[in-house]
Each structure stands twice: as structure tokens, then as C-alpha cells.
Amino acid sequence: MTVLTLIELDGAEPADASLRALTLARTLGDTSVGTVVFADVAAVPTGLLASYGVTDAYVIEPGSVDGYAPQAWARALAGLATETGATAVLAAGTDRGNEVLAHLGAITGLPMAANCTLVTPDGGKTHRLVRHRWAGLLLEDAVMEAPIALFTVATDSVASVSAETPAAIQVHVHKPELAKADLVVRAVESPAGAGGASLATARVVVGGGRGVGGPEGFASLEQLAELLGGVVGVSRVVTSEGWRPHKQQVGQTGTKITPELYLACGISGAIQHIAGCAGAKHIIAINTDPGAPILAHADYAVIGDLHQVIPALVEALRARLR
Amino acid sequence: MEILVCIKRVPTVGGKIAVTPDGQEIDTRASGFSISPHEECAVEEAVQITERDGGSVSVLTLGPEAAIEQLRGALALGAHRAVLLETDGREFGPIATAAAIAAEVRAHPYDLVLLGNEAADTGDYQVGVRLAHELGWPVATGIKNLSVGDGGVVARREYRGVEEAYSLPLPAVVTVKEGINLPRYPSLPGRLRAKRAAVDRSAPEWAGEGLRKEALRVPESSKHQAEVLGSGVDAVPGLVRVLEEMGVLS
Secondary structure, eight states, rough: EEHHHHHHHHETTTTHHHHHHHHHHHHOSSEEEEEEEESSSGGHHHHHHHHHOOOEEEEEEEHHOOOOOHHHHHHHHHHHHHHEEEEEEEEEEEEHHHHHHHHHHHHOOOOEEEEEEEEOOSSSTTTEEEEEEEGGTEEEEEEOOOOSEEEOTTTTTTTOOOSSSOOOOOEEOOOOOOOGGGGOOOOOEEEEEOOSSOOOOSSSEEEEGGGSSSGHHHHHHHHHHTTTOOOEEHHHHHHHHHHHHHGBBBSSSBEEEOOOOEEEEOOOOHHHHHHHHHSSSSEEESSSOOTTTTTTTTTTTEEHHHHHHHHHHHHHHHHOOO | EEEEEEEEEEEESSOOOOOOOSSSBOOOOOOOOEEOHHHHOOOOOOHHHHHOOOEEEEEEEOOOGGGHHHHHHHHHTTTOOOEEEEOOOOOOOOHHHHHHHHHHHHTOOOOOOEEEESOTTTTTTTTTHHHHHHHHHEEEEESEEEEETTTTTEEEEETTEEEEEEESSSSEEEETTTTOOOOOOOOHHHHHHHHHOEEEEOOOOOOOOOOOEEEEEEEOOOOOOOOEEEGGGGGHHHHHHHHHHHTOOO
């Protein structure tokens, strides 16, 4: 019996979101913890996977699927699930993870549960699970009856924890049986816009909301983000007003973040925004309104005008560097 | 270009979310309803495409009679025809939803079906993909930029700081995300037209699925009131100390 986890790579290492999924996979109690990696054999991060308790790594060499092709990836997973007699196949609840598992659900005709926080085998073909609705503002208790449980793991609510003892890992190369239609949709990749840390993986995010007042108000937030080695994120009103591009939006319809620190400036804290930042380890709010809902989710708060507090903070941090 | 846009009626949740005593639904006694945000952008995208290249936009929803409100909302934004797949109020799972939409698509010569990447409420992330498999069409998901060319579309999204471009032959299914455009406000003539428009109806069969909802609940909140460090610039020294303790200063 085995449980298979799709591993996305972030450079040479497994993406943190995939390690979180792997941490949940290990709790399913099967004897074999398998992973599926779409990469050259030489590029499989065996050391780190073994430290997460992975006993078998199945490699789909990129030549056979030509980069990221969601339906082809799902077809390969379906073949492997049959070959290994998998009782569950899971992935991180990322754009790719949810997409590939949706294809796998369609290919196999089985249900798929997106963004689970807890999965427990309950005998036979039954799994009990808890999953996100409303981007995590609500939890759904559900029961899945299926010969293979298909699900993705909510990336902001399960921590990545390595195994107590590393596993002895074996690497197997799998050649998928693909139909021509599986390869019709393929990603052609090119560098996107400006580089820099991405919002989803940033260690510090400086957030700006309606209180910033307009596009020019973000200069001091940018300075602060740079000093803290972080990036700027914004609330939905900021993108609807066109002050900042949508890719900087934190929230249910934007990006979910998991930084060490989220510094929310001039953000009242609508629940759709909280859905995006609840995965932050620490939240500090700077707000003129001591009754703002964000204060109920923050660890610390400064009551005041961000246009005064942030420049003063920037100055204090610069003085500290000198 | 004949485009079908699938939308969903969802509660407009504001500052708080609550569940009915039986744990089966969101308590909507105090809330209104709206089109799920990604899908409002799908309607806008379809209207922009047909304004530029000609054709027509049909808008579909699977839901109760009351969801006609959201269909009329989409008509007011510029959609031309509305289809209600009427339910008896029971929640359709993603497999049954995709099957019901596929039946509508097979009955009309659509070139493109647009959906939201995921519904705001159930967040299943799969109806568009399952629909494409039902139809044997290609699909791209999570799209933030769409361009239409001869016989195909190029759909773009970002992944870990890299832009991914997908070329899809038509007919195709594309699921979009907020940010692909900024939806317009409905015009007055648009609203009047929407009010009078006919709505095509059918009632698909409900079917159970292998994933069964037992109950909904609000997560046990880690809610606590923030410790106030002070007011205005006087709070800055305390703030720096807290940042030091958190280990975010190099």
C-alpha cells in the first residue's frame, strides 16, 4: 500500500508547499510513502525527500511530457497510482497542484477534495477529511468514499515537518503512457516582469490598504519592504482602484501568503483579506482606527497614521544600520 | 465567437461569516448575494472579446430560481442570453455540475467556455477541468491574460515568478482569475435590457458524489486582541524592539 505525493520543485529543492503536503501524506499510515517528481533523475532532491520519510521516488523524465503539461502529468499519476496500488494521491493546493489533481479526478472519474487541512483513513475506501471553503474562512467536515483518495493540501494551514528518522529512499523511473490529446496544452515559460521575491514565498510582507490613500503613498512602504528584505502586498480595494497591479493582492481572490511577518498598514481587515494573510506567523497592524477588525487578528498594533509612522520606522531602521 | 460564461450565485460576506444551526449552509439572513468574483471578470472578458471581434455571450448558472438575479446582473454587463440550470436548492458537487454544463454546451455551437478558477464559496477548483474532459476539449486554468487569435487562444498566468503561456485550439475551456480585467459597472440601458430579457431554463438531475459534506463550521479562531505598542511615531522604538524579537531584522 502506498500514498503518492506530487512534488513541485522550487529550483533544485522541493517547494515548501509540497513538503507540507508530504508532511500530511506521512500521517496516512501506509507502509510506503511515495513521491512523484517531474524532472531528470539527477535533479531529484533525494536527500531532502528521504528526510521527509519518502521511501520511493518515482521520476517522470521531462522528455516524455515536455515540461509542464497538466493533463499529461495527471495521466502519468493515474498510471503510477494503478501500478503501485496507491490508496491516495495528493498534491499541494497550489495552482499546479489543484489543476493536476482536477485532471486526475476527471481521468479516473473519482472525486477530488481541494485544500484539505486534515485527512484520516477510516477503513476500506473511506477517508474523513477537513477542507477549506471560502479560502479557509469556513471549514467543511466531509467523507470521501473512493478506491483512491484524491486531494490537495491547504498550503497555509499545514506546517512542513521532517520525519523523526530519514527513510531509505529508492528512485524508480516511470515512463507514462500518454495519448496525443494529453500533450495539447503545455506551458511555454518565460521570465515574468520584474524579478525579486514572490509574494507567496516572501519572508516579510508589508501590506498597504485604503489608508495608503493613492498610488504615490506606496513609496514609503516600498522603502520599508526593502529594509526588511520583503515585498509589498495590497488589499483588494487597492487593486480595484488601480493603485497597484493585481498580482500584489493578498486575499481570497489574490495570493495567500505565509511570511514570518505581515505588517498591515492602513488595512481595515475584511474577512476576504484575512483569508489571504492568516497563514502569517506574526501580524502587526498600523491603523488610525483602534476598532479596525485587523486588530483582532494581529499580535501587535500601532494606532496612528501610516504616513507618519512608516517614515519614522524607516528612519529608525536606517539609523540602526549605520 | 460564441462564448458561454458560467457564473455562480454566492453570498456577499462582509465582516463576518456564520453557519446555520444545522451546519449545512452559510447563514445568509443578513447578507446579499453576488456573482463570485473571478466569474464577474469572466463575464467582462467575454463581453470585451465580442465587442472587439463580434459574436455573442451566453451566461449560465446552476442554482435556485433566485440565481436569476445574478444572470440579470451579467446581462446588464453586456451578456446577450441567459440560461438557468435550476436546482431544488441542494448543492451540486463538481462532477454533477460539470455534467449539467456539458449538456448545455453540446446543444449549442460554442467556441469558448469561460469559468472562474474556483467558486468563492465551495472552492472546488475542478469544474472547468471536468467540463473540458466531458467535452474532450483543451483547458487552461487560473488565467490572468487571454488573447484570441485565428482558431485559437493564448492564455497566460504566472507561476513562481515565471510567466506560463498556453496555446489552445478552439473550442476550449478557460478558467480565469480576478485581475484579468477590471469589470465595468452596468449601464442604465444595460440594466433595463437585462430586466426584460428572457431566461432559458432546464432542470438537471441531482446526483450524489463520492465526496459528501457533513457539516460546515467556522474555524476556532486564534482571535485575540492585538497588544497596542503605542500611538503615532512614539510607538516606533517599541515597534523596532518587536521586530528584533521576531528575528526579521538582519
